[in-house]
Amino acid sequence: MSPSAIRWLIGGILLVLWEVLPRAGLVPQLFLPALSQTIAVAIADWRIFAEALAVTLSEAAVALVFACGGGILAGALLGSVARLRGLLLPVVSSLYAVPLVVLYPVFTAWFGIGAQSKIAFASLYGFFPTLLGTAAGIQTIDAQLLVTARSMGATLSQRLRHVVLPAAIPTVIASLRLGGALVIVGVVVSEMLTSSAGIGYLITSYRTVLDSPRVYVGILLVLLLGVLLDLGMRLLEHAATRHRPSAVPRRAAPAI
Amino acid sequence: MKQALSERAVTERPMIEVIGLGHTYESRGVASRALEDIALTVQAGRFTVIVGPSGCGKSSLLMMMAGLRRQTEGTILVDGRPMLDPDPDRVGVVFQDANLFPWLSAIDNVAFPLMLRGLGRSERLDRASAMLELVGLGHAGARYPSELSGGMKQRVSIARGLVQDPPVLLMDEPFAALDEQTRMTMGEELLRIWSQTSKTVVFVTHSLSEAVYLADEVLVMSAHPGRIIDRIEVELPRPRTYEMMATATFGQLRDRIWRQIRSPQPGNPA
Numbered sequence: 001m002s003p004s005a006i007r008w009l010i011g012g013i014l015l016v017l018w019e020v021l022p023r024a025g026l027v028p029q030l031f032l033p034a035l036s037q038t039i040a041v042a043i044a045d046w047r048i049f050a051e052a053l054a055v056t057l058s059e060a061a062v063a064l065v066f067a068c069g070g071g072i073l074a075g076a077l078l079g080s081v082a083r084l085r086g087l088l089l090p091v092v093s094s095l096y097a098v099p100l101v102v103l104y105p106v107f108t109a110w111f112g113i114g115a116q117s118k119i120a121f122a123s124l125y126g127f128f129p130t131l132l133g134t135a136a137g138i139q140t141i142d143a144q145l146l147v148t149a150r151s152m153g154a155t156l157s158q159r160l161r162h163v164v165l166p167a168a169i170p171t172v173i174a175s176l177r178l179g180g181a182l183v184i185v186g187v188v189v190s191e192m193l194t195s196s197a198g199i200g201y202l203i204t205s206y207r208t209v210l211d212s213p214r215v216y217v218g219i220l221l222v223l224l225l226g227v228l229l230d231l232g233m234r235l236l237e238h239a240a241t242r243h244r245p246s247a248v249p250r251r252a253a254p255a256i
Numbered sequence: 257m258k259q260a261l262s263e264r265a266v267t268e269r270p271m272i273e274v275i276g277l278g279h280t281y282e283s284r285g286v287a288s289r290a291l292e293d294i295a296l297t298v299q300a301g302r303f304t305v306i307v308g309p310s311g312c313g314k315s316s317l318l319m320m321m322a323g324l325r326r327q328t329e330g331t332i333l334v335d336g337r338p339m340l341d342p343d344p345d346r347v348g349v350v351f352q353d354a355n356l357f358p359w360l361s362a363i364d365n366v367a368f369p370l371m372l373r374g375l376g377r378s379e380r381l382d383r384a385s386a387m388l389e390l391v392g393l394g395h396a397g398a399r400y401p402s403e404l405s406g407g408m409k410q411r412v413s414i415a416r417g418l419v420q421d422p423p424v425l426l427m428d429e430p431f432a433a434l435d436e437q438t439r440m441t442m443g444e445e446l447l448r449i450w451s452q453t454s455k456t457v458v459f460v461t462h463s464l465s466e467a468v469y470l471a472d473e474v475l476v477m478s479a480h481p482g483r484i485i486d487r488i489e490v491e492l493p494r495p496r497t498y499e500m501m502a503t504a505t506f507g508q509l510r511d512r513i514w515r516q517i518r519s520p521q522p523g524n525p526a
Contacts, residue, residue: 144355151322151342151349152369152420162372166359241359 033213038220041213049202053221056198059118060187060225066119067126067183068176074127075134075175080164089135096128101189108194118195122186126179133175137168169240177233184226199225270333271424271456272298272321277330279316289481290316291327296475296484300423303450303457305471307464309517313482314460318428321458322349334424344369348417352429354409356401356416362408363388363397366415373420387415390449407438411445418453427459431466440498443469447496468509469496476516486516 001009015035021027022034029037042049078085078092104121111117141164149163191200203218279291291313298304306314319325321332323342332339334346342349356365364371367384375383388397391411401409410430417425431439443466450457461467467474468490476486490509492500500506 142355144351144353145357147324148349148351148355149368149372151324151344151347152372152416153342153344154372158372162368163357166357169359 030210030212033216038213038216042217042220045214045217049199049217049221052197052199052202052218053225055115056187056191056200056225059115059191059198060122060183060229062115063119063122063126063183063187064180066123067179068130070123071127071130071175071179072134072172075131075172076138076168078131079135079138079168085135085139092128092131096132100125101193104190104193107190113194113196115197118187118190118198121190122183125186126183129182130175130179133178134168134172137171137175138164140171141167170237173233173237173240177230177237180229180233181226184222184229188222269300270297271300271302271335272296272458273331273333274317274321275331275333277317277320277327277332279313279320279327279329281328292481292483294330294482294484296487298456298458298473300456301454303447303459303470303472304475305459305461305467305473306475306477307461307467307513307517308477308482309479310462311482312477312479314477315428317477317482318426318458318460321424322347322426324349344373344420344422346422347424347426348420348422350410350413350417350425350427350430352432354401354406354413356404356409356412358401360400361397362393362399362401362404362412365401365412366397366419369416369420383419384415387419388412390418390452391415392445405438406434407442410434410442414446414449418449418455423456425455425457427457429460429462432461432463439466444498446470447494451495464510464513465501467513468492468506469501474509474513476513478517486513488512 018032018035022029022032022037078088100121103124104117107117107121111120145163145167146159149159154162187198188200191198192204193200195201195204199218199221203215203222206212206214206218274294274296277291277294278289280287280289282288294317296304306317308314316325320327321334321339323339326340334343337346339347356362357368360368363381363384366387367380370380370383385394385397388394391414393408393411393415396404396408401412404412413430414425417427431442434442446457447470459470471490474486474488474490475484476488477483478485488509492503492505
C-alpha cells in the first residue's frame with residue numbers, strides 16, 4: 001500500500017473509533033463526545049461558530065500582514081546590514097526563545113480585550129520567526145552570484161531585484177510558513193486567555209460549562225484553520241519555486 | 257566571423273594595457289604588498305595565460321582587469337580606456353565556479369546580461385540560443401543548472417560571458433573544479449570557440465600543461481609580492497592537439513615555467 005493510502009486508512013479508523021468508543025461507553029462522553037454528536041452540534045450552532053470563525057480569521061489576517069510584512073522587512077535589513085545584525089540578532093534570537101505569552105496580560109492592559117490586543121500579540125508571535133528566517137535567507141545568498149551580476153554591469157537595484165530577491169524567496173517563504181502558523185497560535189491562545197469573541201473564546205467558554213461537543217467543534221475549526229493556512233503557504237512556496245527543480249539530486253533512499 | 261579572424265591577423269593593436277600596477281591591502285592594521293610593478297600588454301585577439309602559485313595575486317589581477325576590484329596604484333586600459341568599473345561592453349568574465357543562477361534555465365542564464373540591458377525577450381533568447389549553439393549546448397537551453405554537469409555549467413557560463421560580444425574574455429581558473437577528462441575537452445572547446453570569435457582572452461590557471469596548451473603567451477607570476485617573473489611565447493602551431501603535449505617543445509616550455517615557480521625569488525626566502 002502506498003503511504004498516502006495508509007494515511008487515509010488510519011484517518012478513517014480514527015474517525016470510526018471516535019464514533020464507536022463513546023457510543024459503546026468505553027470512553028465517557030464528557031471526555032470524548034461521539035463524532036456524530038459533535039457534527040450535529042456544529043450544524044445546529046453553525047451561525048455561532050461561523051461568527052466566531054470570522055472574528056478569528058480577520059484577526060489572524062491582520063496579524064499575518066503585520067508579522068510577515070514586518071518580519072520580512074526587518075529580516076531583510078538585518079540580513080543585509082552586517083553592523084545591524086551584530087547589534088540586534090543576539091537580542092532577537094533570545095527574545096524568540098522567551099515564552100511571549102507572559103506579555104499578553106500587558107497587551108490587554110494596553111489594547112483592551114478586543115481584537116487589537118489579539119492582533120498585537122499574534123503579530124509579535126509570528127514576527128520573530130519570520131524575521132530570523134528571512135535574515136538567514138538573505139545571509140546565505142552566494143556572494144559569488146552577486147559578483148557575477150556585478151561583472152555584467154548590474155546596478156545595485158538590479159542586483160537586489162534579480163539576484164537577492166529570487167535567491168532569498170525559498171527561505172523567506174519557508175519562514176512565512178512558520179510565522180503564519182505561529183500567528184494562528186497567537187490569535188487562538190490570546191482568545192482563550194482573555195476575550196469576548198473568536199474560536200478560542202468559544203472553546204474556553206464551552207469548556208467552563210462542560211459542553212464537550214461544542215469544545216470539540218471549536219478544536220476542529222482551529223485545526224482546519226491551521227491546515228488551510230499551511231496548505232496556502234505550501235501553494236505559494238510551490239508557485240515561487242516551481243521553475244526551480246530541487247538542487248539536491250533525487251535519489252532512491254538507501255535500503256537498510 | 258571569418259572576417260574578424262583575418263582582421264586579427266592583420267591589425268596589431270593593444271587590447272589590454274596594464275601600466276605600473278601595484279596593490280597593497282591592509283588586514284588588521286598590517287599592510288601587505290599583493291602586487292608589485294605589474295606591466296603588460298595584450299594584443300587584440302591573443303590568448304594570454306597567467307600562471308603562478310596560489311596567493312601570487314593572479315586572480316586579483318584578473319578581477320582588476322574586470323573592473324571588479326580597484327588597485328591602489330597604476331592604470332589598466334581596456335580598448336584604450338581605463339577600467340574603473342565592470343563594463344560588459346568591453347569585458348566578459350568567466351569565474352572558477354560557473355556561478356549560474358539556479359532559478360533560471362540555461363538559456364535564461366545566458367540571456368541574463370541582455371535582460372539587465374533591457375533588451376526585448378525575443379531578441380534576448382535569439383542571441384542566447386546562438387551562444388548556446390556556439391558552446392555546443394543548443395539542445396540544453398531549457399535545462400536548469402541543477403540538471404547540468406560541471407562541464408556543461410561552465411559552457412553555459414562561457415556562453416554568458418560572450419553573449420554581449422565584448423572584445424575581451426577574462427577567465428579565472430574556469431576549469432579548476434572539473435575532472436581531468438572534462439578539463440581536456442573543455443580546453444579543446446575553448447580554443448575552438450576562441451578561433452571562431454576572435455576574442456582577446458586572458459586566462460588564469462595554476463596548471464602548467466593547461467597554460468602551455470592554450471596560450472599564445474604565458475605570463476609567469478611569483479608570490480609575496482605578486483610580480484611577473486617571466487614571459488614565454490608559445491610557438492606551437494595552431495590548432496593545438498592533444499599529441500603536442502607529448503612533444504619535446506611542450507615539455508621544455510612546461511619545465512621552464514615550473515623552474516620559475518619553484519625557484520625562490522629574491523626577497524622571498526621560501
